[in-house]
Amino acid sequence: MTTTQAPRIVAAGKEEVLASARRAKDAAAGLALLTPAAKDAALRAMSARIRAGSTVILEANAEDVAAGRGAGMSDALIDRLTLTAARIESMAAGLDALTALPDPVGEIVRGSVLPNGLRLTQRRVPMGVVAIIYEARPNVTVDAAGIALKAGNAALLRGSASAQSSNRVLVDLLAAGAADAGLPADSVQLVPGTDRDSVQHLMTARGLVDVIIPRGGAGLIQAVVNGSTVPVIETGIGNCHVYVDRTADLSMAVDILVNSKARRPSVCNAAETLLVHADVAGVFVPLALAALAAADVTVHGDPSIVEIAAGASHVVPAAAADWDTEFLSLDLAAAVVDDLDAAIAHIAAHGTGHTEAIVTGSLEAAETFTSRVDAAAVMVNASTAFTDGGEFGFGAEIGISTQKLHARGPMGLAELTSTKYVVVGDGQTRASS
Known part of the structure; x- marks a missing residue:
């Protein structure tokens, strides 16, 4: 050939x-x-x-x-x-x-x-x-x-x-x-x-x-x-989000964001969208943009992100389609949201039910996020990259299910089985109704 x-x-x-x-x-x-x-x-x-x-x-x-x-x-x-x-x-x-x-x-x-x-x-x-x-x-x-x-x-x-x-x-x-x-x-x-x-x-x-x-x-x-x-x-389809809450440890948030996006951008558990609480955007976004630039990530930002970026060459205005895009590349959509409720609403509108992450110092915010976000895996103060059968301790994985019937999340050996009921008696019969 x-x-x-x-x-x-x-x-x-x-x-x-x-x-x-x-x-x-x-x-x-x-x-x-x-x-x-x-x-x-x-x-x-x-x-x-x-x-x-x-x-x-x-x-x-x-x-x-x-x-x-x-x-x-x-x-x-x-x-x-x-x-x-x-x-x-x-x-x-x-x-x-x-x-x-x-x-x-x-x-x-x-x-x-x-x-x-x-x-x-x-x-x-x-x-x-x-x-x-x-x-x-x-x-x-x-x-x-x-x-x-x-x-x-x-x-x-x-x-x-x-x-x-x-x-x-x-x-x-x-x-x-x-x-x-x-x-x-x-x-x-x-x-x-x-x-x-x-x-x-x-x-x-x-x-x-x-x-x-x-x-x-x-x-x-x-x-x-x-x-x-x-x-x-x-x-497999993973439009995964990292939400940085107002109480987040910002240094931790930068590390989680970069690992979620840049570790292996072509896999389904890579982050595709960053959401930042408005109360910390002024401090966190410059830190995040600098770290993302060092990792060669192009940021597709909403108007607030673009304004904070002040002409940074690796930041471009986000198109409407970017919020629904699984880039699988060194590209990341980013937006500033008013609060936790707005972040959850954005994920509900654009997420694919794969993996969603919150970085927060608030137990209440973490519990609200994990309860209300509908996804196969929800991370609190951890990278989206951990949604993986090997990382979960299953030892093997056939894929990551984003549906709700039979199997959801990393599918190990147990998820490739069904079940049967075995009933053993000693002569029981059922009474007529």
Whole structure:
């Protein structure tokens, strides 16, 4: 493949996609019965295959990167697409790390003995077939397959055309590792095709696919949410705010703001908007602007911010759309608000339910903010960057859910399970009504 070639689009018919889903469903029936030791052995075999296949992975990835450059892909996306020896080792180590985590399957969520003597338990069980639709990042292929397997699920993976060579090699290695451990090779599959029709066939495979998790930009997520007949767990869109209250420690607030915005601006837990209480704006905004300038952040300010900035080159007037924009770059919208109520109202109007932060010295303000702000995670005097499965101590994460049903926030192993009730009696029958 030359550097002038774009990623090749491969068509797949409906029956081809559904056949893949049927194989996954058959595999899932066996995976649900595996012991924790058997799943851990499979994860170690998969990591061994990834390490042994490092050279062929890098060769396939070089093809994808060359095609991406030829198609004019941005430097940021090229970086997300690119694999190195260190990144491959990190993927393999991630599979190994999963073996140290508790197996969620079989966990008793709750139990009781009913007045009639029936013994009731609610137990965690695998979802079944989990499909993940994602963009650009081949590391997701390995992460998603491993987390799905640890929770007893079969994985159907639909990456983007830009990573098709990398993903094909990775899935072949993962499937071989599963087979090495005695599991069905169909425990992890790449969905056939890279055209849009193959995604549509996957999204409408109700009865074969149990849940779809989209990971990517707003366009991808909304397309899946709006077009799927399979249940969807909505993830990722993060228009996150940092609100600096009138009682905030301003030095702390600067540190939290810069970490929230500039640590990794391309991730969904990065701050996209700064809100400052009017009572401290005159002192705090100059401090914040200086720190943001040092971090190469461009500030899209409301009139009050622009006035305080006094012509600073890294401050531009905010457009109306900026308040709803997930920049995923070194850009930050900023506004001065009258009070806590105004900050909460702004977040309600423009937030995406991901992560919101308040910096305050007031317990009352903190309690008001955490009670009234509707988000998967609310931070008090801490960076938005902490909304992450690893940081929360889950050890692994398939994504960050911004919806309210089943799972919300970082989704670890438990969130890739459902539950069933097991009721044990000794001959009880229910009386006629």
